[in-house]
Amino acid sequence: MSARTRVAVIGGGQNCEHEVSLASAASVAAALDPGTYDVVPLTIDRDGTWRDRGLRPIGLSGAAQVLRGCDVVFPVVHGPRGEDGALAALCELAGLPYVGSGIRPGALAMDKWATKLVAQAVGIATAPGVLVxxxxxxxxxxxxxxxxxxxxxxxxRGVSLVRSVETLRPALDAALALDDRVLVEDVVEGREIDIAVLRCADGAVVASPAxxxxxxxxxxYDDKYGGEADLRVPAALDDVDAKALEDAALAAYDALGCxxxxxxxxxxxxxxxxxxxxxxxxxxxxxxxxxxMFAAAGLGYADLLDELVRSAR
Ligand SMILES: Nc1ncnc2c1ncn2[C@@H]1O[C@H](COP(=O)(O)OP(=O)(O)O)[C@@H](O)[C@H]1O
Ligand SMILES: [Mg+2]
Incomplete structure (x- = not known):
């Protein structure tokens, strides 16, 4: 019998999505098939403290040591100092395979202004906006x-729909509390539709149902995590819209280098x-x-995670 693959699952992080990440990471850690994977959880506190499986503080060097003992890293830290390429950079410097996007796609996609520029360059429409x-x-x-x-x-976090002049300044202040650069965008009227794109272990790139x-x-935030959101999958779409959305999703994934x-x-x-x-x-x-989304296409949660880990290796 071959040894199980040791996967470090990193959650938490130093930003406003800390709790959201903890939930994602705990769920990933619990769902990775124990017959195949030996999960090593690591947590980053809001102040940057790294903690081991027993929640003991171990410092960055302690974390690096734990990571070196793993076969693959599964970073599940949303937002700045995680999703923005920071954890990809740590894995690159340590020479460790990791799940997900590299440094550049992480940094580009984290930056909503840079994302617009890349999208526009490949012919994908975005909301007109200015940076302040x-x-x-x-x-x-x-x-x-x-x-x-x-x-x-x-x-x-920090996103406001501003319908009147009096609420503009408070909205700017709320956004500036989270970042020193803020986007002021035209309101887009349309249905909100998301598509996931996955690079499989065999190299094929596939789009999920919308x-x-x-x-x-x-x-x-409350819609997202209050459990009340009305999410419909697969979305009801005609063939033309379905194809346009899928093509744009694949093109964005590709242009950013995800x-x-x-x-x-x-x-x-x-x-x-x-x-x-x-x-x-x-x-x-x-x-x-x-x-x-992937479950709607017949790819269950544990299989999706397995695909991600195998494609990282
Ligand atoms: N330009 C826009 N026009 C209309 N609604 C928008 C626009 N930008 C954002 N929203 C709404 O605000 C929500 C959160 O904004 P988003 O840019 O996705 O930020 P986050 O990264 O926090 O999810 C979106 O899901 C959408 O409902
Ligand atoms: Mg969003």
Missing amino acids: SAATAGHLRWTHPVVVKPVAAGSS LEIVADGIFD AGVARVDFFLTSAGPVLNEVNTVPGMTEHSQVPR
């Missing part, structure tokens, strides 16, 4: 409703798909969107 900082936010003139959001955050989010206003699984989020407008964002470390509990 604390220094320039005051010059912004109110003209029409906008969505204000941090360039790099997640879970809808998932529609039916939300009133923006899809906010690996593993990424969730590509769109608005479907009367003029076709408009890309909202790409998540290179999407929510990964069994009930999160990505596992639900």
Whole structure:
């Protein structure tokens, strides 16, 4: 009998999605088949402290030692200092195979402004928007409703739909509390539809069935994690829209240079798909969107995780 593969599953992280990541990481750790995998959990506290399986603080050097004893790393840290390429960089420097996107796709996709530029360059529509900082936010003139959001955050933290001039400044301040760069975007009218893209262990790149989010206003934190969200998978789409969304999802994944699984989020407008964002470390509990999308295609949660780990090796 061959030895089991040791997989380090990293959760937590130093940003506003800490709890969301802990849930994803715990779920991944529990679902990796114990007959094949020996899971080694690692946690990063909000202040950056690394902790081992017993939640003992071990420091970065202790974590590096644990990682060196593993065959593959499965980073499940959303947001800055995780999803943005930071953990991919750590694995690269340590010479360890890891699940998911590398440094550049992680960094590019984490940056909603850079994502727009890449998408536009390959002909994928995005919402018109401007970039502001604390220094320039005051010059912004109110003209029409906008969505204000941090360039790099997640879970809808700091995202506001601004319908009136009085709420613009508080929205900018809320976004600037999470990032020093903020996007002010036109409001896109359309259905919210997400597609996951996966590079399989055999190298094939596949798109999942589409998932529609039916939300009133923006899809906010409570909608996402309150268990009340109306998620429909597969989304009801005609062939033309389905193909346009799938092509755009694959093109975005490819243009950014993603690996593993990424969730590509769109608005479907009367003029076709408009890309909202790409998540290179999407929510990964069994009930999160990505596992639900692949389950709809017949790929169960444990098999999806297995595919991810095998494609990393
Ligand atoms: N330009 C936009 N027009 C309409 N709704 C938007 C726009 N940008 C974001 N939203 C809404 O806000 C939600 C969160 O924004 P998003 O950019 O996805 O941030 P996060 O990375 O936090 O998920 C989206 O799921 C969508 O419901
Ligand atoms: Mg989003």
